Amino acid sequence: MEDKNWGYLWKVSKGNRMLYVGAIISMALTAVLSLLPPLVISITVDSIIGDEPFTASPIVVSMIHRLGGKSVLAQNLWICGLALVILNIFIGLFNFTRGKWSAQAAEGIARNIRNNLYDHLQRLPYDEHVKAETGDLIQRCTSDVETTRRFLAMQLVEMGRAIVLLAASLYFMLSLSVKMTFVSIAVIPIIFLFSFIFFSKIKKAFKEADEAEGRLSTVLQENLTGIRVVRAFGRQAYEARKFDEKNTEYTNLWYRLNTIMALYWSSSDLLAMGQIGAVLVLGVYWAALGEITLGTLMAFMSYEWMLLWPVRQLGRILSDMGRTQVSLGRIKEILEKPLEDMNEDGLTPPMDGDIEFRNVYFEYEQGKPVLKDVSFKVKGGQTVAILGSTGSGKSSLVHLLQGLYDYNKGSVTIGGVELRDIDKRYLRRQVGIVLQEPFLFSKTIKENIALAKLDASDKEIYKAASIAAVHDVIKEFERGYDTTVGERGVTLSGGQKQRVAMARTLILDSSILIFDDSLSAVDTETDNAIRQALSEHSKGVTTFIISHRITTISQADIILVMEDGRIVQSGTHEELLSQEGMYRRIWSIQNALEEELEKNLALS
């Protein structure tokens, strides 16, 4: 499981690996070069200014001789200074390439992860979205990605430096004094072991903190999304308390982590500094005995820092690795959710044929069927109306037609082809649905209408809007079709939102159209106008209309009446009126009003 997290990282690093190699090489070069300035300083101080014999490697010594030897250099100390500066310029240069390449690589990988996540989230089954905790998902997609990115940008390359520094300083130390070297590295294995044990232990704490952050995000996201309800009930204080609870929980977990970290750092520093002290004391001892030179001791003191720095750094990397692993795990959890099966090799039959439901059963939760034994048949091009009580399964029924959910039993056929065998993308393109609660994106009205048909001409857009009886309204806005609608369409009235959503579907020229209660927020007059325009525009289109208004559905070729997941009645308006049943009951309720109206009319 844990290795798989890194495996994923390896996979998404594709295309950025060479950058990393470059960055790590730059890092290594920087690291190696960084060892030289102290050498330059110590040689200059010891052997050029002082009287020590040259102890450096033969290459350096021959270089010094070529430059004129000790006396010339002593007279021209600027050469030593220049050497120092040139070395640092190279260090700077490699620092730059390291910084640039590692940023490019890390950002590249982060981009891949973000894209992967977005893509994956979109293609999860419909059901996942119904159950999603948006805030938590967002935390994973942002904060966890950021943790990973930071690790990649900073720590991973550091690892290259740490290892190179370790090796190089070891090499230099060994070339100076074997004895001293052993003293210098005595503590390293202990520090490593200590770090390793430590960080495998606090991973759990990281995980808890990360999850707490997810919960914090969820509360925040829900609050902001439902802010209108919060305000309508004056629940600001309640919400603030709720948020504070999560905020405190999250903060406390970090307090704890922080204390643990402080403990870790101080003890590893204790070890490291103790080590330096040991080198100093022993070095002084040996130097006093004349076993090593003063220059060697000074060089060792510099190298010791250089050696211990990466060792401490590795500890830090290890800690971030633990944290990153937790984050990667949370990212992977999203990416491991199975995608919706789009049945890509499925059939693409003509969709204007008859639609038949035969003994269809459907359930959201095991053992609680929402649709029970649903059977009906519709001829291609007919209009089907569905009327039914609240929660009777109307929306569920039409969702099946778009393949948003799969039926559990029975069969649904379109033009004789089983729905399941149809390529889902094709199916959804052919079956246009206006959801009961339409979602508009925070784009312009025009972009919203052309959402699924990017190349739509203005004429097409206007036409779709006209059928949905919203064209004139939009025209009246100051910025017309370029008016931006707020998030989820909040700056439109309820009816306007519904009609823009209708236009968005109508522009697709689908073979099957579904309106799930899409006229509930429009007045009867507009309702009429829309249906009129619709029946002219979509001749030959099989249309499903869900509505509670008898007037809206009475002209349908076939009316299905649903109750508690079953179709209890079906037929034309007249047929249903002549039967005892729900349809007539509803009709008489709505008609009673009309009779009353009639009376009123007669009176006046």
Add this chain to the structure above:
Amino acid sequence: MSALKEQEYSKSIDFGLWKDLFKYIKPYRNRIIALIVVMMGSGGIDVIFPLMNRYAIDNFIVTGRLDKLWVFAGIYAGLVALQAINVYFFIYFAGRIEMSLSYDIRKAGFKRLQELSFSYYDKTSVGWLMARMTSDVERLGATIAWSLVDLTWGGTAMVGGLIAMLYMNWKLALISLAVVPFLGVISIYFQKRILGSYRIVRRTNSRITGAFNEGIMGAKTTKTLVREEENLKEFKALTGEMHTSSVRAAVFSSIYFPIVIAMGSIGTALALWFGGRGVLLQTIGFGTLSAFISYVTQFFGPINELARIIAEFQNAQASAERVMAMINTEPDIVDRPEVIEKYGTEFEPRHDNWEEIKGDITFKDVSFSYKEGEEVLENFSLDVKRGESIALVGETGSGKSTIVNLLCRFYEPVEGLILIDGVDYRERSQLWLQSNIGYVLQSPHLFSGTIRDNIRYGRLDATDEEVIEAAKLVNAHDFIMKMEDGYDSEVGEGGSMLSTGEKQLISFARAILADPRILVLDEATSSIDTETEQMIQYAINKLLEGRTSFIIAHRLSTIRSADRILVIKDGQMIEEGNHRELMKQGGYYYRLYTNQFREEQELSILKV
């Protein structure tokens, strides 16, 4: 691409911003002082270490006498232990400051978000706000706390190094410090570029969060429209922008550091050159030189650190700007100080001073527009007596929801007055009004949690029996009981696991439970079947007795029994009266409802 505009910031360095931040830092003064003391102690010990080296060299190696070496070792060990303790405390304090600061800022941010008006939310994406509340706050807290550490640490080391250098040999010191002014100039130059690029990074980060939020919330729609690929393409453009701008910011920093490092080395080189000459000329002691050199390194070492901090501060500033701008946004609708004085705030209401509401409502020449120039209401006047039920009908988009939004003071009139019980409602607090109104919004929204939790949101101290009673009143009890867990069934985020009609019923029950004096039903039953509606109509009518109510509906059955029906067209009241009167008038209302009827008649005539 999101067409809502994400905020841009352009001021170069905003001291006001840091002053604002200071407010948040202030409570942690003591901790910060403690931190600084620890840091200075630590920096001091860092200065001592080279002295120890020198002492060891001078007193042990040069003399060759080792009898005191163990004492020396003991002192050294003591210093090391002290330093470890320092390390512990500096991490402890810095971490605490970071977490507490983030906690406070998040808290303040959340509070402000609860106060901001609907108009703010109309143009701000939830995702953007989340980015500010999460990643921006985190970045800010971390940078302030840890940079403080590094700054103190580096600063102390530098000052220590500087003093030691000057003390040992001021001429040599000045020579090596000659590079410092150049470093300053370069830093200012880069500071601007780096800030500029981080601003873009933070803005893009916010937009990416927004895209994730909208992508997830709108995923169902995306699915039904088969728009996954297009969305991904748009999203990729955003992440591409993020990539470009982040790399640019990194490149600026990556150019900046090496320059600082190289310049620093010039300082060291100068020390070596001139110092070395001094030794040869015997104006400087050998030990002094080696100590001097280590102070020079100690001085220029932290300069690299400082460079890093400068870069990081730019990053933090880019975040701070966004967070602080959010916290400093003044809500469009605020209670006046004297009102707050009497009624309290949203968070600390003074219930004792609250008058009981009676429910008389007056709109006096109210004009309103969401955006300048697009009048939604014009000179709208209305007088409602307590207990009266008012129905609003009219075409979609005519301004019905707007009227009730004004009544609830979610927006305030641009012109004119709204009086509640004869008093301008601005004279009382928002919470006073809103606690007395039960509002069923046009688009039902539930929070994740159980059905019981959701109904209880109307009145937090309601008993289970009261919750059930409210549910029974709107005929929701039956379907709730049919669910496996009854009232404890989870509804999903936004209520997504219920049918729309069921959601409406729950949000209706929620409003009823609040037992408000004023009830506002905006299409509260639009997705509910006729029979259920019929069944609850009686209950509603009874419930409305004695309460002032506003009912918006297209269904005749819902509005027919209202005391007064207002027909709204283009933001104006064109007809007014009860059902009977309006039918007699034969105007718009008459047409609206006879249309339905006529069509029906024609239909049956045709088919017979």
